Every structure is written in C-alpha cells, then in structure tokens.
Amino acid sequence: MLAHKSLNLNNVADQFAISRPAISKHMKILTECGLVTITQQGRERYCHADFGKLKQVADWTARYQKFWTTKLDALGNFLEKEKQQDQQK
Structure with a gap:
C-alpha cells in the first residue's frame, strides 16, 4: 500500500482486520528496520515506504x-x- 502513496496510520489500519495497537506495533518494527518512515503533519502521522x-x-x-x-x-x-x-x- 505504501509503495504507491503515503498513508496516515488510520488509513493503514483500516486495510487490516487487526487492532490499531497491532498496526502501530508492526509500523514501529518497519520503522526500526528502516523500511518505513513516519512524519508528523499536524495531528496526523503519515507512513512512507523507504525502498x-x-x-x-x-x-x-x-x-x-x-x-x-x-x-x-x-x-x-x-x-x-x-x-x-x-x-x-
């Protein structure tokens, strides 16, 4: 999903049948691995793929x-x- 456009965490979570805390945990791991960057834009946090x-x-x-x-x-x-x-x- 993130390969084509940046999404906020809620948009990412809406694509999966798991809890938002689980999504946050996965995103944290992807961020730690350097595969995803998260930027704050106002109240929203946007996820970007880093290839x-x-x-x-x-x-x-x-x-x-x-x-x-x-x-x-x-x-x-x-x-x-x-x-x-x-x-x-």
Missing part, C-alpha cells in the same frame, strides 16, 4: 543467487539420476 533498505537486501541476495542456483541444480540432477536408477531396478 533503500530493500535494495540492500536485493543486492545481498543477488550475490548468493548464482551459488544457490548452482547447488540446487546439482541437487536436482542428483535426485533425477537416483530416480532413474530406482526405476531401472
């Missing part, structure tokens, strides 16, 4: 993508050979 941290996660996982792809492909090949050998018995 900088997600880019860091994407960059980190991209480093390991080739490694895990190679390992999982090797596992798939091994399992396929085992299956063929079992069928030949």
